[in-house]
Amino acid sequence: MGNPQIQPVLAALRKHRIATIVIAWEIALACAVLCNACFLIAGRVQAMHVQSGVDEHALGTIKLEGFEPQQANDLNARVVAGLRAVPGVQSVSTVSAVPFGEPGVIAGVHLDAAGQQFGGVVDFYVAGPGAAKAMGLRPLTGRMPAPDEYMPVAQIVPNEAPIVITRVLAEHFWPGQDPLDKMLWSMDTHFRVVGVVDHLTIPQPGAGEEKDADWSILVPAMPGPQFAGKYLLQASPEDLPRVMRDARTAVLKIAPDAVLDLAQSRTVDELRETFFLNDRVMTGLLIAVIVALLGTTALGIVGLASFWVAQRRRQIGVRRALGATRGDILRYFQIENFLIVTFGIALGMILAYAINMILMSFYELPRLPFWYLPVGALVLWVLGQLAVLAPAMRAAAVPPVAAIRSL
Amino acid sequence: MHMSRPSDRGMLTMPTVRGDERRATEGLSGMIGYYVELAAHSLRRNKVLTALMILAIAVGIGASMTTLTIMHLLSGDPLRGRSGQVFYPQLDANPDSKGRQPYDMLDYPSATDLWSAHRADRQALVVNSHIKLQAPGTRLPPLMLSMLSTTSDFFPMFDVPFRFGRSWTPEDDTAHARVAVISSDLNDRLFGGENSVGRTVRLKNSDVRVVGVLAPWRPSPLFYDVRGGRFSSGDTANFYDKPEGVITPFSTALEINDGGFQPFTCWVLPITPGHLQNSQCVWIALWVQLGDSAKVDAYRRFLDGYVAQQQSLGRITRTDNTRLRSLTEWLDFNGVVPSDVKLQTSLAFAFLAICLCNVVGLLLAKFLRRGGEIGLRRAMGATRRAVFTQCLVEAGVIGVLGGLGGLLLTVLGLWLVRRQPLPYADFVHLDVSMFVVTLLISVGASLLAGLLPAARASLVEPALQLKVL
Incomplete structure (x- = not known):
C-alpha cells in the first residue's frame, strides 16, 4: 500500500x-x-480451571441428613462399614465438605490471641481419618496429621488441633516466613500449622468472602455427634460412576432412617460440572x-x-x-x-x-x-x-x- | 450485494414523481400512508440490504429485550407498592463491635424483645431451618426441606394468599401450637393437591396439624429471606428461590427443630450446636409494617431507646449502630439482582448500539444513493420536510419489521433462559408491558437511526442532482 x-x-x-x-x-x-x-x-x-488440589476423578461423596446427634455414632459406624462393602470402594472417610459441594465450615481467623490481627475469612475442611490420604493431599513442607491427632469435635472443630494449610494461605498470613508451628485463632480455639499443601480449593471458589480459591484449611477430627453424615468415597476413576450408583442404593438400605441428599451425593467431577454450569x-x-x-x-x-x-x-x-x-x-x-x-x-x-x-x-x-x-x-x-x-x-x-x- | 442498473432507476423514479403530485393535496394521514407505500417499494428494491437492516434490528432488540425482561422481573417490587411500608430493623449486639454495618440478622433476646413490644402495626419474626418431613398415610419417603418459622402477622403483612384453610392465630403463637401452613407445591406433592387442612405431617419427631394451604405464591425475590447479599460477590441468584414448603409458628419451631438452627454468624460459638436461644449468634430476622412516616419515626426512636436501655443493662455496647431500612432499601443494600444479569443486560445494549450504528450507516448509504431521485422530487416542489418525513417513515417501517422479528427472538431468548438451571427460570415470561416496550424501543431506535440519514438526505440540493441526471 x-x-x-x-x-x-x-x-x-x-x-x-x-x-x-x-x-x-x-x-x-x-x-x-x-x-x-x-x-x-x-x-x-x-x-x-481452578486446581482443586485433590484427586478429583477418584472421589465421590455421599450425604445423609435428617438424623439426631445421638444417632450419629451408630450411623457413622453403619454407613462407613456398609459403604466399604460396596465392590470397588477403596476407602471411606468422614468429611465436612468436598470441593465443589456445599459450603462447609467458614470462619474468620486471627493471627494473634488478642484478635487484633485479622487474617481473613477461610474455609475449614474437617477431615476424618483417611480423608486427607484419599484426597491425595501431600505436604510441600511439614507433615500431614498423625493418626493420634484426630480428636473429637467440640462444637464445630476439635480444640487446639494441628492443621494443614495451603501455600497461598501461608504466604498470605506470614509472607516470607516459615509457616510451620505458627498459630491461628478462630472459633474460640487455636490451631497449630503442621503442614503446607500446594493446593486445596475452597468448596465454592469465587462465591464468598474468601479472597482466593486456595483459602482453605484442613483440620483432622474424629467423627462423632457433630461430625457425621458426609462421606468421602475413593475408587478407581473407571469404577467410580458405578461405585457411586451402588453406594447410593446401598446407603438407602444401610440408613433407612436418614434422608439421602441426592443432589450432593455425586462424584467430585459431577459436582464440579454442576458448580461451574x-x-x-x-x-x-x-x-x-x-x-x-x-x-x-x-x-x-x-x-x-x-x-x-x-x-x-x-x-x-x-x-x-x-x-x-x-x-x-x-x-x-x-x-x-x-x-x-x-x-x-x-x-x-x-x-x-x-x-x-x-x-x-x-x-x-x-x-x-x-x-x-x-x-x-x-x-x-x-x-x-x-x-x-x-x-x-x-x-x-x-x-x-x-x-x-x-x- | 444488489446493484441497480440505471435503467431500473429511471423506471422506478417515475411513479414516485407522479404520486407525489397526485397526493400532495390529500392531507397528512394520506401522505403518511403514501410514504409507507413508498417505503415498502424502496425496501423491496434492495431485498438483501433490507433483510440485513431488519435482521440487525431484530437481533439487537431480541438480545436487549430478553435481558431487559429478566432485569424487569428480577428487580420488580415483590410487594407491589407496599415495599415502602415494610421495614427491617437492625442493631449491633456484638459487645466487641467495631462499628461496621450491623449484622444482617438479630440475636434471640433483641428479636423477641422488639417483637413482643408490638410497637409496629404488624411484626413478624422470620427464621429458616432444615427439617425432616414425613406424611403419615402417604407412601412418600421422608424428605428434607426448608422450613420457614414465623409469627402470625407474617401472612397479612405480606399478603400471602391461601387456597385452603387459614393462617394460625396469635394465640397459637403464644401456645406453641403444633400447627403448620404448607405451600401449594408441597400440598401437590404430599396430598395430590387436595384440601389437606386437618391432616397431619410429621416434622422431625413431632406431629403438626395442617391449618392452611397456600395458593401458588412466588414472590420475586424471596424478599423476607434476603440477607448477606454484600458477602456473595454478586452471585445472588439464590435470592430468587421458591418459598419454603412448610411454615410453622416461631415458638413451635424452636421446640420441634431444637438443635437444627444455623446461625447467620456468631461472635462466640454456641454451647449446644443448633440451639441458639442463649447463644452469642445472630440468626433471626424481624420484619415490621409501619403505615406512615410518623410511625416510622416513632419506631426509629423506639429502636434507639431499646438499644440505649440494653446498653445500660450491659448487653449492648454500641448505641449508634441501628438501622431501619425499608424493604426497597434493604433489597438495594443487598444488591439482589445478580451481577451476571446486569452484565448480560449491558452487553445486550452495547450490542444493540452496534446494530443501530450498522443501520444508520446502511440507511445513510441507501438514502444518498437515491440522491438523484430526491433531487428530482425537490425540483418538482417537494419540501425538505417532505423528503425528511418520507425517509423517516422508511426507517420506521424497518423498525416495525425489526421489532416484530425482535419480539420473536425475545420469545426464543426467554424460552432458552427458562431451560437454564437458574432459580428464577420458572417465572421468566414476556408480559404485556414488555411486549409493548419491545415494539416501542424498536421503532424508537429505528427512527433514531433514521434521523441522521433522513436529515442528510433532506439537504440534497435539487439543482445539483438534476445536473447529474
Missing part, C-alpha cells in the same frame, strides 16, 4: 463524513465490547455475543462498501480508462477500509478502557491487560479487510467503458 494513495482516499472519506463516522463508531463499540467480553471469558475460563452458560453467551457482534460489523462494512462501489461506478471507470490497474482499484477500497477501521480502533481503545473502569467499579474485576488492545485491533483489521474484499473485487472488475456508459 503506497503512501501516495492515502491522500485521495482521505479526501474521498471527507465527502462521506457522516457515514465514515458512523461506521468508525460501530467499529469502536465492537472493539470495546470485544476486548472486555474476551477479558470476561478469560476470567471465567480461569475460574473454571452458570459460568459455562455465561461463557457461551459471551462467545455468542462476540460472534454476533463481529458478524454484524462485517455485514455493515460489506453493505456500506457495496454502496460506495455502486455509487462510484463511473469514477472507477474513469480511473480505469485513465490507466489505473485492477490492483489499484482493489487497493483503493482496501486502504479506505483500513483507514476507517483504524479510526474506529483508536476510539475503541479509549472506550474499552472506559468500559473496563465501569466494570471494575461494579464487579471487582481486575484491570484490562494492555495486550488485549493490539489483539482486538488485529482481529478488527483482519475482519475489515475480509469484509471489504468482495465489494472491492467487484469494484476492480468494473470495466473502463463504465466511464461513458453509466448514468
